[in-house]
Structures are given as structure tokens and as C-alpha cells.
Amino acid sequence: MGLLIHKLKKTFVAPDGSSVPVIDLPELYLADGQQVALIGTSGSGKTTLLHMIAGILAPDSGNVVFGYDPNKPDSNEPVDLTTLSEAQRDVFRGRNIGYIFQTHHLLPGFTALENVLLGMSFTGRAHDRGWAQHLLAEVGLSDRLNYKPQKLSVGQQQRVAVARALANRPKLVLADEPTGALDASNAQQVLDLIRKLCTEVGSSLLLVSHDLNIARQLPRVLTLTEINQTNAHGAEGKASAAAVGSLR
Amino acid sequence: MRQRALSTWLTTLSVMLGVGLAVAIMILGRESQSLFGQNDYGFDAIIGKKGSKMQLVLNTIYHMDVSPGNIPYDQYTRLLDPHLPKGVPMPADNYFKYVKIAEPTVVGDTLNGLYRIVGVKTSFFGFDEHGDPLKPEDVLDYRPGQTLEIADGRVFALNKFEAVVGSDIPRLTGNGIGTSFQATHTPASPGHPADIHMQHWTVVGVLAPTHTAIDRVVYIPLLSFYTIAEHGAGLIAQAKLRQGEAPPDVDPDSDADQPHPPDAKGIEHFSNYNFDTNDQTIHLNLERLPPEVWAISAILVQSRGGDTEQALEYDLNNSTDVMAVNPASVMREFFNTFLSPMQWLLLLICSLVTIVAAVGILVSIYNSVSARLKEIAIIRALGATRTTVLTLICIEAGLVALFGSILGLIAGHGVNALGAWYMSRNYGEALGYDYIEFLFEAAYIVAVIVLAVFAGLVPAMKAYRTPVATNLVVT
Numbered sequence: 168m169g170l171l172i173h174k175l176k177k178t179f180v181a182p183d184g185s186s187v188p189v190i191d192l193p194e195l196y197l198a199d200g201q202q203v204a205l206i207g208t209s210g211s212g213k214t215t216l217l218h219m220i221a222g223i224l225a226p227d228s229g230n231v232v233f234g235y236d237p238n239k240p241d242s243n244e245p246v247d248l249t250t251l252s253e254a255q256r257d258v259f260r261g262r263n264i265g266y267i268f269q270t271h272h273l274l275p276g277f278t279a280l281e282n283v284l285l286g287m288s289f290t291g292r293a294h295d296r297g298w299a300q301h302l303l304a305e306v307g308l309s310d311r312l313n314y315k316p317q318k319l320s321v322g323q324q325q326r327v328a329v330a331r332a333l334a335n336r337p338k339l340v341l342a343d344e345p346t347g348a349l350d351a352s353n354a355q356q357v358l359d360l361i362r363k364l365c366t367e368v369g370s371s372l373l374l375v376s377h378d379l380n381i382a383r384q385l386p387r388v389l390t391l392t393e394i395n396q397t398n399a400h401g402a403e404g405k406a407s408a409a410a411v412g413s414l415r
Numbered sequence: 416m417r418q419r420a421l422s423t424w425l426t427t428l429s430v431m432l433g434v435g436l437a438v439a440i441m442i443l444g445r446e447s448q449s450l451f452g453q454n455d456y457g458f459d460a461i462i463g464k465k466g467s468k469m470q471l472v473l474n475t476i477y478h479m480d481v482s483p484g485n486i487p488y489d490q491y492t493r494l495l496d497p498h499l500p501k502g503v504p505m506p507a508d509n510y511f512k513y514v515k516i517a518e519p520t521v522v523g524d525t526l527n528g529l530y531r532i533v534g535v536k537t538s539f540f541g542f543d544e545h546g547d548p549l550k551p552e553d554v555l556d557y558r559p560g561q562t563l564e565i566a567d568g569r570v571f572a573l574n575k576f577e578a579v580v581g582s583d584i585p586r587l588t589g590n591g592i593g594t595s596f597q598a599t600h601t602p603a604s605p606g607h608p609a610d611i612h613m614q615h616w617t618v619v620g621v622l623a624p625t626h627t628a629i630d631r632v633v634y635i636p637l638l639s640f641y642t643i644a645e646h647g648a649g650l651i652a653q654a655k656l657r658q659g660e661a662p663p664d665v666d667p668d669s670d671a672d673q674p675h676p677p678d679a680k681g682i683e684h685f686s687n688y689n690f691d692t693n694d695q696t697i698h699l700n701l702e703r704l705p706p707e708v709w710a711i712s713a714i715l716v717q718s719r720g721g722d723t724e725q726a727l728e729y730d731l732n733n734s735t736d737v738m739a740v741n742p743a744s745v746m747r748e749f750f751n752t753f754l755s756p757m758q759w760l761l762l763l764i765c766s767l768v769t770i771v772a773a774v775g776i777l778v779s780i781y782n783s784v785s786a787r788l789k790e791i792a793i794i795r796a797l798g799a800t801r802t803t804v805l806t807l808i809c810i811e812a813g814l815v816a817l818f819g820s821i822l823g824l825i826a827g828h829g830v831n832a833l834g835a836w837y838m839s840r841n842y843g844e845a846l847g848y849d850y851i852e853f854l855f856e857a858a859y860i861v862a863v864i865v866l867a868v869f870a871g872l873v874p875a876m877k878a879y880r881t882p883v884a885t886n887l888v889v890t
Contacts, residue, residue, distance in 0.1 A: 215884075223796060224884045254800040261798015268887065272793045276420070289798035331797075 169236055170197040170220070170339060170371065171245075175229030177215055189215050190226070195389070196235070197339070202362060202372040204382035207391035213375040216391065217341045220373070221264050222248045222256030233263065233338070261289040265332030265370065267361065269344035271324040273316040279303060279327045280312040286334035295334075302330035305367075306360050322353035326360060333364045340365050342374040346381055358384065423815060426779035430819025431826055433772025434863060437765040438827025438856065443834065444761045457556025458516075459724045460716040460739045462490065462731060468740040469749060475520065475713040476742060478531045478628045482522050485653060486737050488709030491519040494716065513727040516555045516717040521640050521710070524612065526588060528602030532633045534640035534711075539563065540579060540622075542570045555717055557625060568592045568620035573636045574697045579620035581630040590633070592618050598635075600645065612643050613672055637711075642697055644672045647687040647704055654708035657736075769863055772819070776812050777870035784808065784874040784881075791878050792886035805875045812871025813864050820860040 177190040189212040197203055207213045218224035220231055226249060234245040248256055260266075265286075273282045283299040303312055306326035308319075316324050325345065332340055342361055346354035358374075358381055365372045376382045456476070463471040464484030473479040494510050494517040521534035537544060540563050541554040554562045571577035578596070585591035595615045603609035616635055624630055640646060652662035672685045683690040689698045716739070718724035724741060731739040784791070791804055799807075 218884045218887075221796070223887070254802065257795065257798055257800040257803075260796070266796050268796075272789070272796075272887070274790055274793065285794070286797050289794070289800075289803065335798075 169199055169234065170373075171195070171230070171232040171235035172220065173230040173232065175216075175219060175231065176227045177212070177219060177224070178227055190219065192216070192229070192391075197371050197373060199338075200366075200369055200371055201387065202365060202385045203374070203387045203389060204385040205373060205375045205389045205391055206377060206379060206382045207375075209377065211391050213377075213391055214343055217266075217343050217373070217375060220248075220339075221266055221341055222251070222253075222260050225249065225253075233259075257289075258291075262291075262335060263338045265335065265337035265340040267325075267328055267332045267340065267342040267345045269347040271316065271321075271328040273324055273327055273331075275316050278313045278315055279308055279319065279330075282316070282327055283331045283334050286331040290335050292335075298336075299330070299334060302333055302364070303327070305364060306330050322349055322356065325349060325353070325357050329357060329360050329364065333368055333370070336368050337370050339371045339373065342372065344376055345374065346376070346378070354378075354381065422779060422783055423811075426776055427815050427819045427822065429775040429779075430772045430816055430863070430867070431822035433768045433775070434820045434823025434860075435826030435830065436823075437768045437772075437859070438824055439830040439834075440761050440765050440768075441855075441859070442827060442831045444758050446831070455559055456742050457558050457561065458715045458717045459741055459743070460718060460727055461742055462486065462494075462714040462716060462737060462739045463712065465734075465736050465738045468738070468745045471713065471738075471740055472742045472745045474522070475715065476628065478522075478533075478632060482712045485521075485650075485710035485712060486714075487654075487657065488519070488706055488711055490737055491517060491711060491714050492706075494714065510727055510730065513718055513723040513730075514716055515719045516553060518555050518715045519637060519711040520713050520715065521637060522712045523640075523646070524598035524600050524643075525602070526584070526590065526596055526599065526633045528599045528609065530584060530588065530631055530633055532598050532635055534637040535634050536637050537570050537573050539634070540565060540570045540620075544573050546570055546572065555715060557627065557629060561625070563625065563629070564623040565620045566623035568618070571619055571634070571636050572696075574638055575636065575695055576614055576616045576639055576642075576697065577619045577636065578616040579622060579634045580618055581622050581632045581634075582624040583630040584633060585618075585621060587631065590618050592621060594618050596633070598643070612645070613674060614639070614642060636697075638697060638699060641699060641704055641709060642685065642688045642690075644686045650704060650708045650710050653710055769866065772863070773816075773866040773870040776815055776867045777873050780808060780812055780815075780871055781874035781877065784878045787878075788881050788886045791881045792883045795881070795883040796887060801879045804881070805872075805879045808875035808878050809868050809871045812867045812875075816864045816867030817860070820863045824856060824860065 172192055172195040174194070175190055175192040176188070178186045178188045181187050205213060205216070215224065219226045222231070229249065231248040232245045233248065236244075246259065248259065251259060273279075274285065277285060280296075280299055280303060283302060284294050284296065287294050287299070300309070300312065303309060306329055308314075308323060308326060308330070311319060311323060316327070319327065325348070329345070332342075340361070345361060346357050349357060361372065361374070362385070364370075372385070374382070374385060382388050461471055461475050463475065464482075464486050466483040470480050470483050474482050494514040518535060518539045520539075522531060524532045526532055537546065538549060538553070539555065541549050541551075543549055546569065551562070556562055565579065566582065568579070571579050580590060588596075590596050595617045597615055598612045599609055600612060601607070601610040616633075616639065622629065641650065648663075655662045675683065677683045677690075677692045681692040683692060687700050687704050689700070690696075691698065716724075716727065718727060728739040728741065731737050795801075795804065
């Protein structure tokens, strides 16, 4: 499921009433199964962009198109999230998008397994307990299925969150600073797990980070500047002056 | 709910208390109506001394208050000509045409100053004067279709100092079968010793529980009531007064008998009777106490149906010293006058209590939602729609109300079980706490749940409007 972001704009209103443009993205394309890192400074709009891609936040204008195939631009299959109602976006997100937050955002009253199953609860499909257990085994927590989050370490909590994001075999995984709260060792483990599971499931990955060392491990790295532009980096992390639109 | 288990349980507890209180009040209202507004007596008239109808009913049925006074025994014989003692002429104004069954009762003494002693005939328990069972249709019901049953022992002999006691008496006083007791005329008071009659009655039977005041009553033979010297003196004085003559100028206490040894034939001679120590029988002194001077406190009457009860009431109420009352009418009038308005008050209290419980749910879930905005945002991010969140909150309110209501229902009936136990222990009249009016109570629970769901809409709308992006941001 390719993702095309086209002329996406978002402006917030500052406390003094003035308009603050946060996102003005001409174009960004993510191919099926592609793993992309998006880096940017604090306040550059990384989280806002992910929220709009996930349909959590509605853009002021522009399009977020899932299922876009550049070879079949007129295909009827693509779904433009910006044309859907909020409820339709919620359902679409539940079925097609996995979200990993900077902090785990697990529900404290639920066990690790239940938190993963919770991720399956809003898709209209039956819980796949076996898949949830498999995911937790993949992240090394097969012996912690019935542990509540507060009984797990921070790194383990984030691994549960990774498993939850993959619970519905999403087409796209959005990871918002998934290693931001972890030490270097745990950060590397979590990043490896995310990449491994996305590959196993066949999900595209858009990972936001401010850490270039993390970002440059992904095949493709993009920079989101504070003033609404994205620049491309090469696979090795070298800066490129090419416009995003030319990076399809 | 699991996220905030303690809060949820506390809210459930508050609903339980609210619903329990409301249910207890409802049952209490229903049972008080049943108890005091009942129309299910086994008899349809009580004949007694003219005066307060309520006093007559309370005294005769519930064994509360004092007797309004005595009526002549021949008032009873006029009701049942087939049962007239041999030699007693048929009175001209007999009411046999109205009366199917009549049972005389006489009161005045107590056991230990607490439990009423009532003089009755053996027919009161369904036996003839020889102790043989009567035909069922000739036995007075204390409730429709329910007659007194002797659970243990036998009925007393009508001419012996024997007694049959209510089911609670052995437990309350220790007076079980084989024990004997004396009747207390006046309990002890400061400066005055108790006035206890000389005679000793032996318990020969215990009644099966009736869950009425009967369970706390001691029954003795009517005849034995007249053996007491003070009673005889009083009866003679009352008979003289009824005949328009001056009562004998005697101090009733001076007439009191004292125990003394039997004569050579084994007969003990007392003021009102001779006691044969050989067979333990009483032989009333009919020269001193002929049936014309006997008196009774009340007569329980089962009429022949139709309008015979009203006819009996009409005929008797035209007399100057006797009246007949329909206990159901009296109690219903009492209920309508005093308790019925209370029903509305109780209903209002129930409604307020229920609303308070619903507001409790509202406040609890609202606070819960306020504290769970991040969690709500998380499940929204996982794909839950606003409607799903709203529905979940309303379901939570409904579940809290459901579980609280069920627990409250149990608690309400439990509280009334305690009340019933207390009533039974202290007054003999039991409340029905275990009887569930299924439709009514189910409807009430449904109403509580609906109310709770509506109350839950307020926090649910707050959750509905929770902005996801804002609440997902790490702070």
C-alpha cells in the first residue's frame, strides 16, 4: 500500500491569535514495504505530520492517499484519508495503520497480552490470540504475557507497544520517536524489532526521530525542516538538495 | 473499569447502598400495607366491647394495646346455637343465621408480664371438647386457608390447668412442653411487687409457626381463666352492673385464694372452683359463677358469606354495649388514613435515593473520564471511534448500575430480613422480606440502569469530545 502525501498544509493558532504554519509539504511518497526515517528538529512538525497521516488530525488542505500506485495514478483503489469522515478515518486507522508512540502508552490495567489484544479490538475482526502471542514472543516477552506494564522495564514496555502496533498486520507503521525514552542498548533493540517485524508483516515504516544515528540505519532518510520543507538524504545519511517530489 | 477498579467498586457500592435503601423502603411500604392494610384475615368480624374499633382489632389480632373491655359470654352463645351448653336456653336474639364459626377469647394476664395469655376453647385449635379433631370446615382460619396446627404435643384439656403456647414462646421464655408457669396480672413496678396468680398451668402443646402475633401468645382453657379468684370477683361485679345492680362491696384482692391442702377425697376447694387432685380436673363453681356472669374479651367470627357479615355488624352495632367490626375494613381505613400518604413520601424518598445513586455514577465516571483522557486518546489512536468511546462509557455506567442494583436488591432484602427478624422477635408479626415482586423490582432495576446510562452520557460526551492529538502528546 503506497502512501502519497500531496500538498499537505496545517496551521495552528498561537495564543496571541496569530497563525503558525506547521506543515507545508509539497509531496512525499512511500512505497509498499519501504522503511523511511524522517528527521527534524524539535517543533518542526514531525508528530503533527504523523497525526495527519494517521487521520488523527485533519489537515487544512492537501491529501493523504493510501494505496497510491505511481504506475496506476488513475486507479480507484487509493483511499484519500482527507475525504473520509472522522469515524471512517478511525476505522481505517485501526485496520491499516500501526502507531508506536515515544512512550509506550500502554493501558496500565491490562497485561502485556491484553494490551496487544486491545490493538485488535477496534477492527471489527476477531481477536487473533495466537498472533498476539507470536508478536510478544518475537519481541522477547513470551514469558511476560500476563505482566502488567508497571511490572515491566521501560524497554520491555516499548517492546509491548511495538507488538501492539503490529497486531493488526498494518500496511503502514508510524513510529514517533520510538526510541526516544530508551538508553542506547534498548533503543537499538527496539529499532531492530520494529524493522524486523515490519519486514515480516510487509508493512511500510515511517519512523520519526531526532537521532541521526537511529535514522541513518533505515534505507531512506528524509529531513523535515521547520519551515515546511523536506529534504532527502541518501541511504548513507548524506544530505541531498533534491525536492521530495522528485524522490518517488 | 479495570483501569480504575477501586473507583468502580466504590461507585458500585454507592449504587448498591442507594438501590438497597430504595428496595428496603419499597418492601417496607409493601409489607406495612400487607401487614396493616391486609384483608386476608381468616375471619371477617370481631365482636367486642363498644368503643374503639382500632383498639379492638389491635388487641384481638395483634395482641397490642389493652382490651377495650369485656362482653357477656352469652353474646357468644347467641352466635352458635348448635354449640350451646346443655341446659342453656336458646336466646331469642341468636345470630346463628349469620355465623359459620365463632371463637371466644379472653385476655387480662401475661406470662412474665411480657407475653399475653389468652383463654380460648379447644375448637380454636380444631379440636372438640374431647380433644378429637373437628371437621376442617368447622375450624377458624387465622389466615385464609390456614388453621392453627399443634406442631409438638397436644391440645389442652378444656377443664385442666394446661396450656398450648405459640411457636416462639419456648425459645423466648423457656416454657416448653412439660414446664409450668403462673399468670401475671400486674408486672412488678417500683414499690409494688408483681401480682401473680396462684394457679400453675402446664404446657402440653406448642403451635407451628404462623409468623403472626400468635407465635408469642400463651393459650389456656377458657374455663381455667374463670378459676382465678380475682377474675371471678370481677365477673360477678360486672354482671351486677349489667343487671343495673350495685356491685358487691368487696376488695377483689381479699377474695384471692391461697394454696391449701386437699380434703380426704383429694379435692381442693377454692372460691370459684374445686380442683380434683386425682385427675387434675377443674370443676367450676357454677353456683358462684354461672355462665350468665361469664365474660369474654372478644369473639372471632367467620360469617356465612355474602352480606351476612354486614348484617351481623349492623344488628350488633345497634346495641348499646357490643359492636362487631370487620378487621380488614378497620385496618384498611387506618392504612388509608395514616400509612397511604406515607407511601407517597416513601416513593419520593426512593426516587431521590435513586437519583442520588445515578448522580454518584455520573460524578464517579466523570472524574474517571477526566483522569483517563490519555487512555481514551490511546484507544482512539488504536482505531476506536468517538461513538465507540461514548458507547463504552455508557456501558460502563450501565454495568455499574446493573451490578450495584443486583447487590442493592440483595442488600435491600437482607435489611428487611433483619427487620422481619426484629418484628417477629418483638411483635410476632413477620414482614415478608423474601417475596420478590419480580416485575416491579425488575422494572425498578431497568429504570436505575436507564437512569445511570443517561447519567453516564455526561462523562461520555466529555470522552466523545476528547481531542486525540492533544492528549497523546507526552507531557
